Amino acid sequence: MPQNEYIERWQKQHGRRLDYEERKRKRLARESHKQSDDAQNLRGLRAKLYQQKRHKQKIQMKKQIKANEEKNVKSSEPATDNQTPIPQYLLDRSNQTNAKALSSAIKNKRAEKTAKFSVPLPRVKGITEEEMFSVVKTSRNSNRNWKRVVTKPTFVGDSFTRRPVKYERFIRPMGLRKKVCNCTHPELGVTVQLPIIGVKKNPQNPLYTQLGVLTKGTIIEVNVSELGMVTAGGKVVWGRWAQITNNVENDGCVNAVLLV
Amino acid sequence: MATVLPPPSKRQRLAAESRAREEEEERNHIPDSVGPVRLRFHDHASGEATGPPVYIELKDATLQNLETLSDSIDGREFALKRIPYKLFYQPLLTENEQDGLYQSMLHSDRQSLASSTETEITIKRAPQAIFRVKAVTRCSSSISGHGSTILCMQFSPESSSRLLTGSGDATARIWDCDTGTPVTTLKGHTDWIFTVSWSPDNSMIATGSKDKTVRLWDPQGKPFGGPLTGHTKAVRNLSWEPYHAQQPGRPRLASCSQDGTVRIWDARGCRIDMVLSGHSASVTCVKWGGLGQIYTASQDKTIKVWDAAKGTLINTLQSHAHWVNHLALSTDFALRNAFRDPKFGGPKYESDRRIAAKRNFEDAARIGKKLVERLASASDDCTMYLWEPLTTTQPLGRMIGHQKVVNHVTFSPDGLYIASAGFDNHVKLWSATDGRFVRTLRGHVGAVYQCCFSADSRLLVSSSKDTTVKVWGVESGKLAEDLPGHQGEVFALDWSADGGRVASGGADKTVKLWSH
Structure with a gap:
């Protein structure tokens, strides 16, 4: 590992060697010959690695060419802004369009049975109880320690009061309690901070659902009344489910995506 | 656990009931000193007395009796010829006008009635439609076809079987509402269609679009001439010259645009x-x-009145503090119906039609002996103003009450009410004579975009961001459907003008037809 930018420093002080530019040009000119030589003559593992590298390069190259071609296409019609159409009385009003996107495509998808249970994060890594709980020593000499501290962030409802110390089996530390989440609406692409209402399902363990543990992949219910969503019957929706997308204990905040 | 009181005993209940009954009787009791009261009917619009004063017993002054009385004063004893009247009693006007008439008469005037039999009670009356429109209750057809959001729609003035819609997919479509099927697609525009309009005689269709053009079509959907170009920005709204004011064979069309101009087009010649x-x-x-004026509302906070013949500015109405969003005329319904009669359809020949259209318009605009056209304007400053633009540049009344932007305003066909739809989820009703607040229709949970009266003015329908359409009773102020x-x-x-159907469309790209 080089310590500090000593090469750059040297170059700043003394300049480059005199034939630097020429050597660079020549190396570039030989590049294709070198590649061709390698492609023909490498054998074994080296050949394999080389081909992999080359394959990736070619994919990138093709993508680049395609992008350039698209950029060069000249069209006769003016570029239309592909926003959703709005009636004339909503023209020049900025905040009106982003309120609600209820496309029938999504509704149809939800109607399918399999899609009903499909969520953005279908599977998550398991968390062991050892990682989840730390043991509080309750007796000096026996091994039957029954008290646990939850080491992950949790959601605790407003009405919760702690039980007496003698009966409190799980401690949810105050510092790790979360009340709000940064919720992204997948259709609108907006992120807003919404209050959490409850934990609906923790995929790890039913016990964690009860405890309100917030891990990646947990389904939570959030208060969306600020978004102004309504049902097909014209009632205001205020609770909506969302799935947590980040490792809350690493980031210190809850990020979630709304399930629409 | 809270202590629950035991239920009242039978004796207690009976005592409470008899007390309530006594109070009720006390309220309805008419003192013996009150003899017959003097009562006189006045026309609601002009305020002039109609017929002589009448003496009646106060206890007989029920709503039904008063209606019969008002008919017999007109010499219409025969039941089939009667016109239903809406009666207004002065002291209490806003809430429960109808059922409270008799009661309010009793209570508010008891003192004065007892003191003098010479006091004349003024009852104002406004004629109502002799037909009744039933509230739409079900979706009779849900038609898909448009490729994008539906932005505007209008029923044909001729009948409710033809509907014209404009959409974000740059096409307008004509639908057959009897069968719920598409008739034709009007293709030609290249951008969203903001407004569609049938001409008053049903012989032409005009569409205005975001592509800066207006296009004309015949009712079968064939383009009529080329696009009318000239606007430099999107066309927002269209208005046809009223039928009785048109030069024969030369109908004109006004279009307004985002570029700040209004253009008047000769529709037959396809020229500006x-x-x-x-x-x-x-x-x-x-x-x-x-009456030969063009009214325009703009985002520069003003309303301008133009002479339709010469194109000169007559007046500028400046009272609004923010954008003016929408205008409504007290004669809108008559102008849309032109020469048509709800019962007989309308005359066949053009000269007769012109006379009939003029008569219909004058019936709608006549207040007392003058022809008056009133204008209501809705604005972003959350208020509305009521104007009589030909007499004064000062507003007749200011309508305050909405908490957010007022988007849409409309007069009832009989000219008694103004309805306004606001982004504060409410529809509000106002008196069309002086702009007094009447009542709020609460029920929507999203911004209300549009509202529309039924032809008999007894019902109102409103559409909203909350994906519902709601029908309201104007008298009751309650949700009808x-x-x-x-x-x-x-x-x-x-x-529709005949009251049979309601059409609605929006972001889900389907046209829904509602009927009873």
Whole structure:
């Protein structure tokens, strides 16, 4: 590992060697010959690695060419802004369009049975109880320690009061309690901070659902009344489910995506 | 656990009931000193007395009796010839006008009635439609076809079987409402269609689009001439010259645009007739009045009144503090119906039609002996103003009450009410004579976009961002029907002139037809 930018420093002080530019040009000119030589003559593992590298390069190259071609296409019609159409009385009003996107495509998808249970994060890594709980020593000499501290962030409802110390089996530390989440609406692409209402399902363990543990992949219910969503019957929706997308204990905040 | 009191005993209950009964009797008791009261009917619009004063017993002054009385004063004893009247009693006007008439008469005037039998009670009356429109209750057909959001719609003035819709997919479509099927697609525009309009004689269709053009079509959907070009920005609204004011064979059309101009087109010649430029911002609404004026509302906070013949500016109405969003004329319904009669259809020949249209318009506009066209304007400053633009540039009344932007305003066909739809989820009703607040229709949970009266003025339908259409009783102020069914916001709404159908369309790309 080089310590500090000593090469750059040297170059700043003394300049480059005199034939630097020429050597660079020549190396570039030989590049294709070198590649061709390698492609023909490498054998074994080296050949394999080389081909992999080359394959990736070619994919990138093709993508680049395609992008350039698209950029060069000249069209006769003016570029239309592909926003959703709005009636004339909503023209020049900025905040009106982003309120609600209820496309029938999504509704149809939800109607399918399999899609009903499909969520953005279908599977998550398991968390062991050892990682989840730390043991509080309750007796000096026996091994039957029954008290646990939850080491992950949790959601605790407003009405919760702690039980007496003698009966409190799980401690949810105050510092790790979360009340709000940064919720992204997948259709609108907006992120807003919404209050959490409850934990609906923790995929790890039913016990964690009860405890309100917030891990990646947990389904939570959030208060969306600020978004102004309504049902097909014209009632205001205020609770909506969302799935947590980040490792809350690493980031210190809850990020979630709304399930629409 | 809280202590629950035991239920009252039978004795207690009986005592409470008898006490209530006594109070009720006490309230309804008419003192013996009150003899017959003097009562006189006045016309609601002009305030002039109709017929001589009448003496009646106060206890006989029930609503039904008063209605019979008002008919017999007109010499219409025969039941079939009677006209239903809406009666207004002065002291209490806002809440429960109808059922409270008799009661309020009793209570508010008891003192004065007891003191003098010479006091004359003024009862104002306004004629109502002799037919009744039933509230729409069900979705009779849900037609898909448009490729994008539906932005505007209008029923044909001729009948409720033809509906015209404009959409974000740059096409307008004509639908057959009897069968719920598409008739034709009007293709030609290249951008969203903001406004569609049938000509008053049903012989032409005009569409205005974001692509800066207006296009004309015949009712079968064939393009009539080329696009009318001239606007430099999107066309926002269209208005046809009223039928009785048209030169024979030369109907004209006004279009307003985001570029701040209003253009008057000769529809047969497909040429521009005049340009009304004077607004400094986007013109949001244009209305062609029946007395030869054109009214325009703009985002530069003003309403301008133009002479339709010469194209000169007559007046500028400046009271609003923010954008003016929408205008409504008290004669809108008569101008849309032109020469048609709800019972007989309408005359066949053009000269007769012209006379009939003029008569219909004058019936709607006549207040006392004058022809008056009133104008209501809705604005972003959360208020509305009521104007009589030909007599004064000062507003007749200011309508305050909405908490957010007022988007849409409309007069009832009988000219008694103004309804306004606001983004604060409420529809409000106002008196059309002086702009007094009448009542609020609460029920929507999203911004209300449009509202529309039924032809008999007894019902109101409103469409909202909350995906529902709601029908309200104007008299009761209650929700008559809630019509859910749309999958997205409902942007466009219309109630056909014969009252049979309501059409709605919006973000879910389907046209829904509602009937009873």
